[in-house]
Amino acid sequence: MNSTVALLAAVVVIVIIAVLVLRKKKSSEPGSAKSENEKPQGDQELYALGMNPISEKPIMYALTTCQHCKNTRKFLDANNVDYIVIYLDEYSGSQRSDLMEKVRTYNPRGTFPTILVPGGKVIVGFRKQLMQEALLHDAGTTA
Amino acid sequence: MTPEQLLEHLAKCAETKGYYLHADHEHCLGTAESLLANKERYGYMCCPCRLACADKQQDSDIICPCVYRDADIAEYGACFCSFYVSKEHKDDPDFFPDVEERRDPSRGL
Numbered sequence: 414m415n416s417t418v419a420l421l422a423a424v425v426v427i428v429i430i431a432v433l434v435l436r437k438k439k440s441s442e443p444g445s446a447k448s449e450n451e452k453p454q455g456d457q458e459l460y461a462l463g464m465n466p467i468s469e470k471p472i473m474y475a476l477t478t479c480q481h482c483k484n485t486r487k488f489l490d491a492n493n494v495d496y497i498v499i500y501l502d503e504y505s506g507s508q509r510s511d512l513m514e515k516v517r518t519y520n521p522r523g524t525f526p527t528i529l530v531p532g533g534k535v536i537v538g539f540r541k542q543l544m545q546e547a548l549l550h551d552a553g554t555t556a
Numbered sequence: 557m558t559p560e561q562l563l564e565h566l567a568k569c570a571e572t573k574g575y576y577l578h579a580d581h582e583h584c585l586g587t588a589e590s591l592l593a594n595k596e597r598y599g600y601m602c603c604p605c606r607l608a609c610a611d612k613q614q615d616s617d618i619i620c621p622c623v624y625r626d627a628d629i630a631e632y633g634a635c636f637c638s639f640y641v642s643k644e645h646k647d648d649p650d651f652f653p654d655v656e657e658r659r660d661p662s663r664g665l
Contacts, residue, residue, distance in 0.1 A: 478590035478604035480583055480637060501607050502597075513607055513665040522657040523665075525605065538654055 455503030463499040463512050466529050471496040471548060474516045474527045478502065481539040482526045488541060494548050496528075559588035570621075575629060576646035578638055587639045591620055605637040609665045617659065624658040 454460075466472045473489075475482035477500045489496055501512045513523060519535045520527040528536040530547045557565075563584055567577045577584050590604030602608040603618040617623045625635045632653045634641045645651045 476604070476607060478593055480586050480590070480639075481605060483586060505610070509607070510609075510665045517661065521661060523607070523661055524657045525607070539652070540654075 454505060454508060455500060459497070459499045460504060460508055460512065462497065463501075464515055466515075468497060469531055471531065472529045473498045474512070474525065474529075475500055476502045476525050479525050484539045485526045485528070485544070488539070488544060489548070492545075492549055494544075496548075501525075557592065559585055559592060562588045562592060570640055574643060575625075575640045576643060578634070578641050579645075579647050579649040579651070584639065587637060603637065606659070607665055614664055617663065627658060628655050 462468065462472065463474065471489075471494065473482075473485065473496055475485070475498050486498065499512070501509060501516070504512060516525075516527050517523045519529060520537045522537075524537060526536075526538065528544070530536060534547045536543045536547060563577065566588070570576060587604055591601040594600070594602045594604060594608065598608055598610050598612070598615070600612055600615070601620045602615050603620050603622050606618050606622075608615045608618065612619075621640060622636065625640055628635045629640060629642050632655045633645045634651065634653050634655060636655045636657065638652050638655070641648075641651060
């Protein structure tokens with residue numbers, strides 16, 4: 414009798430551990446079905462600015478993973494240009510698609526970086542010469 | 557897998573197609589780090605220069621190497637990210653052409 418109870422208890426413990434392990438594994442899988450509210454969202458002030466991009470500073474729509482965006486930032490930093498960067502890949506769900514739709518209103522191909530220069534110019538890609546012309550002689554530069 | 561290991565693997569795969577990784581090693585290393593970051597984030601190595609929609613089916617054309625690589629290298633000598641280059645440009649660390657996006661904007665987000 415005692416051995417049966419012990420066996421049952423052992424089975425229950427093993428099942429509980431297995432369930433906990435499986436739940437933990439599932440929640441850590443990329444693309445697991447998290448609700449939109451559970452997914453991390455980027456800075457909400459930057460999101461609002463990205464959706465209504467009115468600023469005295471250049472606004473750069475970028476991706477954290479994009480080398481062209483990194484090179485652009487290096488160039489702007491080296492030239493002491495004061496700018497705002499909004500990383501679209503830090504947002505998810507409708508906020509990500511809303512921002513992408515906004516980028517396409519300025520750059521229909523939706524590529525990165527897309528830089529809005531005060532005054533209305535739009536620079537697409539890592540374009541040193543265009544940045545020099547538009548940013549190093551216009552508003553937004555502290556150089 | 558480390559970024560260096562990934563670079564080594566991708567360089568071998570590319571050479572079988574007659575392509576090479578860009579001569580700027582820092583650029584390639586950054587791209588490899590981003591590919592691994594996307595693998596962690598989405599579960600697949602999505603192009604780091606494009607915004608994924610996090611749906612593997614919809615993003616299938618931009619999983620590295622993307623389906624546009626061959627056409628981009630044929631026309632510009634480099635892929636959209638300037639990660640893969642043609643034999644002609646394999647030793648030029650300053651070769652960063654402006655590659656036009658071929659992807660249909662209606663695809664993905």
